[in-house]
Structures are given as structure tokens and as C-alpha cells.
């Protein structure tokens with residue numbers, strides 16, 4: 001049973017918003033394309049694993065699955081791709097969806113992917129797992145809860161990936177994941193019953209802390225200041241739509257777009273700032289009439305806050321947190 005399904009990673013939404021709104025040359029930069037491809041591949045892999053885990057309750061009765069969990073541990077966070085709560089304890093699954101030839105090198109703490117004649121060096125997944133496991137246990141300590149046994153598995157989800165012969169062991173292929181879980185927990189006593197599993201699942205989901213964009217210090221920081229304003233027509237790619245009584249009108253396709261302003265505000269939240277004032281909205285939506293802006297913002301139903309100068313700001317964060 002899945003108690004928390006996964007959404008598309010925030011990075012995918014940020015990159016797509018940047019690609020829509022950056023000047024053409026910048027929007028085509030290889031960095032953005034590569035990042036998007038990696039996040040999309042990762043998401044595909046996790047979805048493929050979800051398909052295998054649908055059969056988990058046959059071998060692990062009462063088990064519950066939490067996808068894409070992010071917990072605060074002190075000033076840091078721990079991000080878990082897939083977590084399975086079972087009677088034997090908690091399984092943390094680190095999912096990698098890679099193509100080409102992959103070499104796991106635990107001596108030098110790295111993973112190397114060879115693809116299309118190019119080599120890419122990545123962080124050692126076992127090191128990542130060990131950090132995640134430690135932070136996950138610390139979360140229990142910080143919340144004064146006894147930690148159940150924690151089992152961890154590195155799962156490769158691309159069936160066509162080739163593993164270099166010299167690679168380390170200790171990983172599992174997608175289709176073997178339930179067998180590997182049975183093997184890891186074989187002979188271990190049951191530590192939780194159905195009610196305890198349910199309660200822990202509820203608690204973990206309650207403590208989920210969604211990710212927010214890092215506008216100033218994140219990996220996309222050089223792009224954020226360069227986004228184009230305007231309300232966008234998804235069909236024509238045109239930016240300057242004008243507000244009419246019935247919606248936002250695109251002169252190119254002669255269509256009225258009801259939700260175009262909300263999409264533009266979502267892009268603002270993904271690329272520029274989490275809050276917006278009427279004045280900022282006027283500039284970003286490129287609409288001179290402040291009454292239209294005010295009505296547009298009010299219609300979104302977004303929470304309002306006031307800053308020290310008593311200027312009303314609308315909280316745009318629910319717009320991207322609801323994206324799937």
C-alpha cells in the first residue's frame with residue numbers, strides 16, 4: 001500500500017520553466033538539457049521500481065510504501081527515493097536509472113558511467129546511502145522515537161544498463177528487489193505489527209518537508225535573473241497575452257486562455273521568488289491595469305501576507321507544491 005505517492009522532482013519543473021522563459025540561446029544551454037535528462041531518467045527509474053513494488057505485500061504483509069520522502073534533520077535534510085515500512089523494519093531504496101556501461105568503484109569512492117564514448121563520474125552511491133542511513137536514524141533520535149532496524153539497498157532500474165566486470169557488489173537489479181529484501185531481512189524477528197507500521201507511516205508523511213527552489217545559491221542561480229516576464233500561450237509560445245473579460249487573449253492563435261496567468265505566476269515562483277506583490281505581478285504579467293492584477297491575484301485564492309512595510313504579498317508556493 002502506498003501512503004505517499006511521488007511527484008515529479010521540483011528540478012524538472014524549474015528547468016522547464018527556465019527553458020520557457022530564458023532568452024533562446026540561454027534556454028538551449030547543454031547544462032539545462034543534461035540536468036533535465038538526468039532528472040527525467042531518475043523519475044522514470046523510480047516509476048519502474050514502483051511497478052515492481054506493487055507486489056510487496058505478498059511477501060511483506062502490512063507493508064507500506066512512502067515515495068519521495070524528505071525529512072528535516074537539524075539544519076539538514078535527508079531525501080529518500082523509496083521507503084518501505086515492513087514488520088522487519090524500514091527499507092531505504094536508493095534508485096539509480098543509468099544507461100550505457102557503469103562501473104562502481106568503492107576504492108576510490110566513485111561511480112563512472114560510459115555512454116556514447118563519454119565518461120561521467122558521479123558520487124559513490126554507497127557513500128550517499130551511508131550518509132542517508134545515518135541521517136535517517138538521527139531523525140528518530142531527534143524525535144525521541146526508537147529507530148526500527150534500517151535496511152538499505154542500491155537498485156539499478158534500467159534493464160539495459162551494463163555493469164562493468166570490475167565493479168563492486170552489493171547492488172540489486174529492479175526485478176530482484178523483493179528477493180533482495182527477503183534475503184536481507186531473513187531470520188530477523190518482527191519488530192512492528194500492522195498498527196505500528198501504520199502509525200510510523202503516518203508520522204513520517206506528517207514530517208515530510210517539501211523542497212523549495214534555491215533562487216540565489218542553487219545550481220540554477222546564474223539563470224534566475226534572466227527570465228522573461230509575460231503571460232504565456234502554451235500553444236504558440238507567445239509571451240504577451242492581454243487580459244479580456246473572458247480570459248487572457250493570444251493574438252496569434254486567437255484563443256482565450258483562462259489559466260495562463262496562474263501558469264505565469266507558477267513560473268515566477270519556480271524561477272524568481274516564492275512571494276509576489278501586486279507591483280511585481282504587474283511587471284511580471286506585463287499588465288498595466290492594477291485592478292486587473294489585483295483581481296487576478298485574488299482569484300487564485302493564494303494566501304496573503306504582509307511584510308514589514310505593510311505591502312501585501314501573495315504566497316505562490318502552493319502553485320509549485322501542487323504540480324505532479
Ligand SMILES: [Zn+2]
Nearest residue numbers: 233236250253
Ligand atoms: Zn496562442
